[in-house]
Structure formats: structure tokens, C-alpha cells
Amino acid sequence: MNPKLAVLAFSLSLAAPLAAQTGKALPLANGGFEEELKGWSANADGGMSVASAAAARTGKLGLRVTDAKDSAGSSLGSTRLPAVAGKTYEVRFQGRVVAGAGIGVYLRFFDAKGAVLNTQEKKNQNLVALGRTHTEWQAHSTKGTAPEGATQVEVWIHSYNKNTVTADFDDVALFEL
Numbered sequence: 001m002n003p004k005l006a007v008l009a010f011s012l013s014l015a016a017p018l019a020a021q022t023g024k025a026l027p028l029a030n031g032g033f034e035e036e037l038k039g040w041s042a043n044a045d046g047g048m049s050v051a052s053a054a055a056a057r058t059g060k061l062g063l064r065v066t067d068a069k070d071s072a073g074s075s076l077g078s079t080r081l082p083a084v085a086g087k088t089y090e091v092r093f094q095g096r097v098v099a100g101a102g103i104g105v106y107l108r109f110f111d112a113k114g115a116v117l118n119t120q121e122k123k124n125q126n127l128v129a130l131g132r133t134h135t136e137w138q139a140h141s142t143k144g145t146a147p148e149g150a151t152q153v154e155v156w157i158h159s160y161n162k163n164t165v166t167a168d169f170d171d172v173a174l175f176e177l
Contacts, residue, residue: 022175023090023175023176023177024176024177025173025174025175026174026176028078028081029078031078031093031171031172031173032061032062032170032171032172033062033169033170034059034061036050036061037076039078039079041076041077042075043075045074045076046072046074048065048066049074049075049157050064051063051064052168054168055168055169055170057137057170058170058171059170062168062169063076063168063169063170064098064167065103065157065165065167065168066166067102067103067159067163067165068164070162070163070164071161071162073159073163074158075156075158076158077108077156078154080110080154081152081153081174082153083109083110083146083151083152084150085147085148085150086145086146087145088177089107089145089146089153089175089177090107090141090142090144090174091105091107091128091142091155091172091173091175092140092172092173093139093140093170093172093173094137094139094170094171095134095137095138095140095168095170096130096134096136096168097130097134097135097165098135098166098167098168099165099166100163100166101130101165102129102131102160102164103129103130103157103160103163104127104130104157104158104160105142105155105157105169106127106155106158107126107127107153107155108126108153108154108156109144109146109147109150110150110151111149111150112149112151117147117149117150118144124147126143126144128142130167143177153174
């Protein structure tokens with residue numbers, strides 16, 4: 001093979017996986033929390049999730065989750081976006097644990113009636129768990145393929161019911177791969 005063509009072929013082989021990993025950005029509202037919790041639902045959160053300057057990695061605000069109860073967990077969900085069964089989705093974000101442990105960022109899929117399709121009981125959750133070793137800002141991500149019947153996807157930030165934790169999140173983005 002011509003050496004120039006070999007270099008070109010090699011370069012293209014490296015670029016293809018990178019392009020595939022990048023994916024199509026979905027219109028996740030307020031992933032940087034610059035508009036406080038606009039575009040997010042904290043209905044069952046009990047005030048544990050707040051926009052805070054102390055939690056900002058970039059911009060003026062970030063999300064601080066302070067779960068001081070070992071009997072209830074936080075619950076903050078993004079606005080649900082359309083999903084297609086069989087397609088793969090990925091959430092990417094920056095996160096750190098300030099104190100304690102026991103919090104995760106999930107990709108949750110819903111059917112047309114609003115039922116969650118991936119749960120702990122079904123053993124098909126898509127999540128990134130942050131623990132005691134995640135004390136510095138780090139990039140995190142998790143992928144999941146929308147199960148049969150999925151029509152919507154959301155990002156859900158949830159501290160575990162039996163843990164106490166303070167954690168920060170910023171620059172949350174959702175992609176269709």
C-alpha cells in the first residue's frame with residue numbers, strides 16, 4: 001500500500017471512534033445550573049438539591065446536593081426528552097464529593113405511560129456512582145440503550161436513602177450516540 005494512503009487510512013481509523021463517541025447533543029435544559037433548577041424537577045427532593053456558587057466548576061452556579069438524612073435520598077430529574085428504543089444515550093457531567101458517600105447520576109428511560117423501564121429490581125440501571133474517592137472535580141459518564149417501549153429519557157441525580165453525602169455537579173450534557 002502507498003505510504004501516504006496508509007497514513008490516511010490509519011488517521012481515519014482513529015477519527016471514526018472519536019466521532020462515534022461524541023454523538024448528537026440533545027437539548028438538555030440548564031445542564032450548568034446557571035438558571036438555578038429551571039428545567040429540573042425536585043418534587044421528591046426535600047430541598048436537598050440547590051443551585052450554589054460553591055458548587056460551580058464553570059460559570060456562576062453548579063448543583064450542590066446535601067443529604068444529611070440516612071433515611072431519605074435526594075431526587076432531581078431533568079426534563080424528559082424523546083428517546084427511541086434501541087438507540088444508545090450517554091450522560092456526561094463533572095462531579096465531586098465534598099463529604100460522605102453514596103450518590104449516583106442515572107440515565108432513566110420511560111414508556112409512554114410514564115413508567116420507569118430501568119430499575120434496580122430489573123437489574124438494568126445505567127448509573128455512575130460517586131464515592132469517597134471522588135473528592136476532586138472529574139469528568140464522568142454512563143451510557144444506556146433505550147429498552148423496548150422507551151419513549152423518553154431523563155438524567156436523574158439521586159443520593160442513596162441510607163447514606164449521607166454532600167456532592168457537587170456541573171456541566172451536565174446528554175447525547176444520543
